[in-house]
Amino acid sequence: MKMKELLLFLSCVLCVSAYGLHGDVHINGCSDFDAEDMYGLDGEEVAYADFNNHTEVYILPPFAEPMIYPGAYKQAVTELKVCRHNLKALSAVMKDYPSNDHAPSAVMIYTRDEVEFGEENTLICHVTGFYPAPVNISWTKNEQKVTGSSINTPYLNTDGSFRQTSRLDFTPQVGDIYRCAVEHLSLTDPLTKIYEVDSSARPDPGVGPSVFCGVGLTLGLVGVAVGTFFLIKGNECS
Structure with a gap:
């Protein structure tokens, strides 16, 4: 196996509530050309290490309560060094190990x-x-x-x-x-x-209501005129 195709990933559940309502996960991994260190909560990404800009990035929306992992980036750098060391050792003994790659399902x-x-x-x-x-x-x-x-x-x-x-x-x-x-x-x-993008997409929401409102108003005025006409005719006959 080529070294660039050898990838180590470690993941662990940091904590799960007593009632199984929430799950916290930490994933870190490396290859000879890439690396990842990410924290997640309930299946959503919360923070990751940006090794290019040397910082921890938090991606929670602005309306969410802030969440901070103290020392997360420093820990990620340390774990990356360990991962690369293990990768180098494993690549020496797994050169002929069959690939376990899976294409996207x-x-x-x-x-x-x-x-x-x-x-x-x-x-x-x-x-x-x-x-x-x-x-x-x-x-x-x-x-x-x-x-x-x-x-x-x-x-x-x-x-x-x-x-x-x-x-x-x-x-x-x-x-x-x-x-x-x-x-x-x-x-x-x-x-x-x-x-x-096809014609099934909704048009400008202001166009439809305006057209229907205009048609409805016109029909209403016609109805009033017709009713008035028959009312007058009825009075003349009586």
């Missing part, structure tokens, strides 16, 4: 919110069931490469495989075609999913 693309023309939204490309981590996800719009997307760190599934999600902000316009392409060392060709 599912790739899904969907929008964060209901689509409305001209309204900002987010496209989500979710990949799951692969091993080892990570995957590389790229985006195109109408066959042109798109930059500015984001991707979370790999998250461990209960079966030992991983999942990752990439997000791309976009403004829906009829006819636009978006693609997310997923690359993994187990794949010879990228897995691609397509999202096409």
Whole structure:
């Protein structure tokens, strides 16, 4: 096995409540070209070590209560050194060990919110069931490469495989075609999913109500005029 294909990952449940309501997880791993150290809570990513910028990154939304892991980045650096040491030792004795790579079992693309023309939204490309981590996800719009997307760190599934999600902000316009392409060392060709903005998306919400209101008002006025006409005719006959 090539060294670049050898990846060590360790994960442990730090704490689980007595009633099984919450689960805290810590995942760290390395290869000769990548590394990860991540904390999660109830299946959601909470913080990860950014080895490029030498800091711990917290990704909780602004409305959530702050959560801090004191000394987390320093610990991640120490564990990375240990991981790389173990990786070097294992690579010497596992050169002919058969690969255990698994291609992604599912790739899904969907929008964060209901689509409305001209309204900002987010496209989500979710990949799951692969091993080892990570995957590389790229985006195109109408066959042109798109930059500015984001991707979370790999998250461990209960079966030992991983999942990752990439997000791309976009403004829906009829006819636009978006693609997310997923690359993994187990794949010879990228897995691609397509999202096409079609006429089934909702138009500007202000147009429909205005049209129906105008039609309703017109029909109402016609009804009043017809009723008045017959009322006058009825009085003349009597």
